[in-house]
Amino acid sequence: MTQPDVAAVPGPPPGPPAASPTDVIHNIGYRKYDGPRLGRGYARKSLYSQSLRGAYGLGRSAKSKVLPMILLGAMCAPALIMVAVAVFTHMTKLPVAYTRYAVLLQAVITLFVASQAPQSVSRDLRFKTTPLYFSRPIERVDYVVAKFAALATALFLLTALPLVILYIGALLAKLDFGDQTAGFAKGLVSVVLLSVLFAGIGLVIAAVTPRRGFGVAAIIALFVITYGAVSSVQGVAMSQEKYDVIGWLGLFSPITLIDGFQTWFLGATSAFPNASGPPNVAAGLVYLLVIAGIIAGCFGLLMRRYRKVGMA
Amino acid sequence: MRDSRGTHGCGADHYGRPVTVIATESLSKRYPRVTALDRLTVDVNPGVTGLVGANGAGKSTLIKILLGLSPATEGRARVLGLDVATDGAEIRGLVGYMPEHDCLPPDVSATEFVVHMARMSGLPPTAARERTADTLRHVGLYEERYRPMGGYSTGMKQRVKLAQALVHDPKLVLLDEPTNGLDPAGRDEMLGLIRRVHTDFGISVLVTSHLLGELERTSDHIVVIDGGKLLRASSTRDFTQETASLAVEVTDREQDLLVMLGAAGLTVQSSGHLLLVDMADEESYDLVRDAVAQLGVGLVRMEQRRHRIAELFTDDNPYGHPEDGPEGGPDDGPGDGPDSPAGDRAEEKSGTPAAPGTSQEGDGRDAA
Incomplete structure (x- = not known):
């Protein structure tokens, strides 16, 4: 283009114009990778952090951040209000016990599990990404552990953050440090268990179907229906003054399991009618065993599920 | 490299x-x-x-x-x-x-x-x-x-x-x-x-x-x-060599050439104005060249053709009938050049032999 004489002077075709070095795109060719390969543990950790971030929509589209962030806000807002009230009205105790908070806001937690468990596992099934994972150094157990731990951690953040707000607020309101710390610690133990339990149940349901919508609906249905059923039967038992029965009935829904557990083991006040928690030692132990059994069972079911779909 | x-x-x-x-x-x-x-x-x-x-x-x-x-x-x-x-x-x-x-x-x-x-x-x-x-x-x-x-x-x-x-x-x-x-x-x-x-x-x-x-x-x-059973494993060259045939087009006297090549021990079939020579080894090229030179006719082209590998597995005798394919004589001309993969696909599995195959390779032989 900078050779105006070419057109004017016919003759031997000019050689390719000597391009100045800046014009050239150098193809540097293929480069081998000789750096470190960090193996299974690192890959599992990467999957864990990617799944955890994904549960809050981080590293995903803006749209997918909306719901988890709204739910996180909804979870924390009541705590902030309670704290504000406690600080400004000089209350002598928080309006809600640490262990009761998650039970009161179980609807928000349920929505979070229902929306994020399918996000975490149904997508991999639906878009058949799982074979790409299993053709890499990680094993089935790494995948299940990473996904399980990620959702449990996401749920723990969701349920523990408001407790932290309550605790800080309680200290600001100059409530008794010892009481508050003990209550806060019990609350944390309770939400750890709740997070693992809910994550397990949510993932097992979500991993059954590659259809995200089915997963969401099925998880909501399970949590709402079991809780509704337990509550109404407990109501009937209450009207007949069978308080022991109320305590046993709590075994049949996830949130009442947690309630019964913390009533017996953490000395919390039960949210059951008449505050009738597990009636005796045996019942308390049964709550613990059922929770542990469900968590272990969920893990086993997930392992079984991925043995089938791993490379399909 | x-x-x-x-x-x-x-x-x-x-x-x-x-x-x-x-x-x-x-x-x-x-x-x-x-x-x-x-x-x-x-x-x-x-x-x-x-x-x-x-x-x-x-x-x-x-x-x-x-x-x-x-x-x-x-x-x-x-x-x-x-x-x-x-x-x-x-x-x-x-x-x-x-x-x-x-x-x-x-x-x-x-x-x-x-x-x-x-x-x-x-x-x-x-x-x-x-x-x-x-x-x-x-x-x-x-x-x-x-x-x-x-x-x-x-x-x-x-x-x-x-x-x-x-x-x-x-x-x-x-x-x-x-x-x-x-x-x-x-x-x-x-x-x-x-x-x-x-x-x-x-x-x-x-x-x-x-x-x-x-x-x-x-x-x-x-x-x-x-x-689930191994049918065959070998280099692509082995596959294609034994399936190779050479399309020869001369300006005149195809029938004479056919007879001469047959006499020289090559298996030759006539396909329109083309002769299809089964390639036994490298010497076959020389035989074709010498025969053409002896006849004194013009050599229009020599083009390597391949039978599809498929034939090896669909026919007991893969060399038996290399010309049954849809070889429409005149269409085999220069139109072969852009080898169409879509064409390949259609031929696969039907066991149809030797439509215009990898003619790019063949071009190199034309120099002979």
């Missing part, structure tokens, strides 16, 4: 054994109702190896076993010198796998996805990002790599699938039907890319297909399995 790279890439120096990328020994996989692999014994050397078989021939089962994901019922297999039964995780760190089906989530970009997959292969975060940028460039994905993959064409998706198999710089990649769903141009590009994976990147390739024609052009070696 290819050979030296290939030798280097296969890891012989690490394991001190012969340069065998994959070695199976009486490998069998039986399900309750089906035998997917039946005492398969095959060695795969560095380079590009085509694994050919109909759907259900056992190709995917073999890949699963090689990745250490599915235990063999009996027999043994080694990949890069490692035993699939005990060193699965280590093998999967050194091998890349491109599945046949879609496997890309539509709502993330190619870059994010491949970075994640690189980390799943054990690359540290910075290396994962650098390797992703490099690899996506090598497979030919540029600006679009930042867009969600849901909007990609099939060709672009196949490139991302290939990139995720290459991102950790494996020593071997297993590509399961990489040309599935691509249009003719896309298939040619993908085959060229697969060739480059070995020649430029020094990575050995096992590529499966149910289309023999395309593997013939891409592979150094071809392994054919059917019903």
Whole structure:
């Protein structure tokens, strides 16, 4: 283009114009990778952090951040209000016990599990990404552990953050440090268990179907229906003054399991009618065993599920 | 260069054994109702190896076993010198796998996805990002790599699938039907890319297909399995040599030439104004040249034709009837040049011999 004489002077075709070095795109060719390969543990950790971030929509589209962030806000807002009230009205105790908070806001937690468990596992099934994972150094157990731990951690953040707000607020309101710390610690133990339990149940349901919508609906249905059923039967038992029965009935829904557990083991006040928690030692132990059994069972079911779909 | 790279890439120096990328020994996989692999014994050397078989021939089962994901019922297999039964995780760190089906989530970009997959292969975060940028460039994905993959064409998706198999710089990649769903141009590009994976990147390739024609052009070696059994394994050259025929066109006296060549011991058939000579060995070229010179006629062209590899397996006598094909005389002219992969596809499995095959190679012979 900078050779105006070419057109004017016919003759031997000019050689390719000597391009100045800046014009050239150098193809540097293929480069081998000789750096470190960090193996299974690192890959599992990467999957864990990617799944955890994904549960809050981080590293995903803006749209997918909306719901988890709204739910996180909804979870924390009541705590902030309670704290504000406690600080400004000089209350002598928080309006809600640490262990009761998650039970009161179980609807928000349920929505979070229902929306994020399918996000975490149904997508991999639906878009058949799982074979790409299993053709890499990680094993089935790494995948299940990473996904399980990620959702449990996401749920723990969701349920523990408001407790932290309550605790800080309680200290600001100059409530008794010892009481508050003990209550806060019990609350944390309770939400750890709740997070693992809910994550397990949510993932097992979500991993059954590659259809995200089915997963969401099925998880909501399970949590709402079991809780509704337990509550109404407990109501009937209450009207007949069978308080022991109320305590046993709590075994049949996830949130009442947690309630019964913390009533017996953490000395919390039960949210059951008449505050009738597990009636005796045996019942308390049964709550613990059922929770542990469900968590272990969920893990086993997930392992079984991925043995089938791993490379399909 | 290819050979030296290939030798280097296969890891012989690490394991001190012969340069065998994959070695199976009486490998069998039986399900309750089906035998997917039946005492398969095959060695795969560095380079590009085509694994050919109909759907259900056992190709995917073999890949699963090689990745250490599915235990063999009996027999043994080694990949890069490692035993699939005990060193699965280590093998999967050194091998890349491109599945046949879609496997890309539509709502993330190619870059994010491949970075994640690189980390799943054990690359540290910075290396994962650098390797992703490099690899996506090598497979030919540029600006679009930042867009969600849901909007990609099939060709672009196949490139991302290939990139995720290459991102950790494996020593071997297993590509399961990489040309599935691509249009003719896309298939040619993908085959060229697969060739480059070995020649430029020094990575050995096992590529499966149910289309023999395309593997013939891409592979150094071809392994054919059917019903889980090994039908044949040898170099592509061996395959094509014994299936080669030479189309000779002269200006005049075709019948005389036919008689002369027949007298010289060659098998010759007349097809319109073309003579089709079965190539026994390199000397056949000389015989044809001498005969033409002796007759004093003009030699219009000599073109290498290939019988499809398919014939080897569909006919008992593959050389018997090379001209039954749809060889419309005049159409065989210069129109052969742009070899159409779509045409290949149509011929496959029907066992129809020798439509215009890889005529590019033949052009080189015209100088004779």
